Amino acid sequence: MKKLALAAVGGTLAGIVLTAQLTGPLIAQEAARTKSTYEQLDLFGDIFERIRSAYVEEVDEQELIRSAINGMLTSLDPHSSYLPPEDFDSMQVQTRGEFGGLGIEVTQENGFVKVVSPIDDTPADAAGVQAGDFITQVDGESTLGMTLDDAVDLMRGPIGSEIVITIVREGSEEPFDVTIVRDTIKVKASRARIEGDSVVLRITTFSDQTYANLEAGLNEKVAELGGIDKVSGFVIDLRNNPGGLLNQAILVSDAFLEKGEIVSTRGRNPQDSDRINAQPGDLAQGKPIVVLINGGSASASEIVAGALQDHHRAVVIGTRSFGKGSVQTIMPLQGDGAMRLTTARYYTPSGRSIQALGVSPDIIVEQRPQIEVAAEEDARQQRFEADLRGALNNDSLTEDQQNQLEEERLAAEKAAELRNEDAQLAYALDVLKGLSVLENDAE
DSSP states (O other): OHHHHHHHHHHHHHHHHHHHHHHHHHHHHHHHHHHHHHHHHHHHHHHHHHHHHHSSSOOOHHHHHHHHHHHHHHTTOTTOEEEOHHHHHHHHHHHTTEEEEOOEEEEEETTEEEEEEEOTTSHHHHTTOOTTOEEEEETTEEOTTOOHHHHHHHHOOOTTOEEEEEEEOTTOSSOEEEEEEOEEEEOOSEEEEEETTEEEEEEOOBSTTHHHHHHHHHHHHHHHHTSGGGOOEEEEEOTTOOOBOHHHHHHHHHTTOSSSEEEEEEESSGGGOEEEEOOSOOTTTTOOEEEEEOTTOOTHHHHHHHHHHHTTSSEEEESOOOOOOEEEEEEEOTTSOEEEEEEEEEEOTTSOBOTTTOOOOSEEOOOOOOOOOOHHHHHHHOOOGGGSTTOOOOOSSOHHHHHHHHHHHHHHHHHHHHHHHOHHHHHHHHHHHHHHHHHHHHO
16 A cells, blocks of 8 residues: 555656656747747837937837838738728728729739729729739839838829829730729629529629618519519629628628528637528529629629539639638727738638639630621621522511510620620520520429
């Protein structure tokens, strides 16, 4: 018994010694790291004091600190940044769907400002700014080396004032200037229209209004066509949609899914991860869906496209999307400012991350430039049996059948015009028509 007691004491002492051997270096490492961090903070304070006292010109101390904070955040990734009070207010207004500016969503690449996408029906859109354009100068001032926030501030100004931006565009040999008049940007987050017997849902951004606009527009156009049975399908147009609010992307995805995962987010710590599932209910009531994307489709747009693609609920058509697969959290700070911090990556239902890769469409369709053809020349090139002198009439059709054929011909001509104006949308409508035919045959 005495030997057992001694053995137990010996084991305890060995455990204490082993624990001390393991934890001692860890505590020392943590202490060294803490000391190093405080030394770096002391270094920052020393540099700040020297700038304030010895710089050739008097400096704005508050601006100096703001720049230091923003530099720390922007060094993490292109989407983390500091929002001073005025920028934080502007961002809150923007998510409500009305703000002042040019109407472009921008990011930073290779030191220059890059256009993610112009917003529909805005000054930038009217001036011909395109997704993928690089803005190298603003009113003659180079944007190279500027922070993204500084470049955005440079592009802001009084409504009605002019701004000249210099653009470098792939396919253009030389940079060129674009003059834009600043205006109040009123963004209707979603619009609906009818093309033939299909409903096209154009989503321009994911703001507080997006889902409400989408639902109202869809229901209105379905009723206009005479009910869901008269609708062949839906096109969800996400081209040049730079993203926006995560909750709105979830609501839009859920609108067309009956069940299953919509998106999952994974943070640094496992407890920060989340998974969002769809609730029963499909606004399209099972009708075929085609989603349109391009290089200007980013973030929330990619969540919607990825969710509908992974669940085989929609055919995705267009070109590869932008590839922004991270989630930013807005954290209010003292002094009425805030910071935008990347806190998680998001994943589509199949578990794929689109970060830097984008969503690949099921069918790649490039947008081709419009082709101008003179109507007279086009008519001269086409000759039909009915044009020949003395050709026999077709007496096998009733008047109603002839009228129906004429309506179909006019619809086909309209579709041909659309192919010239918007090849990607025309292709989407063709695919939708094919899916609708298969669906009707299955019934």
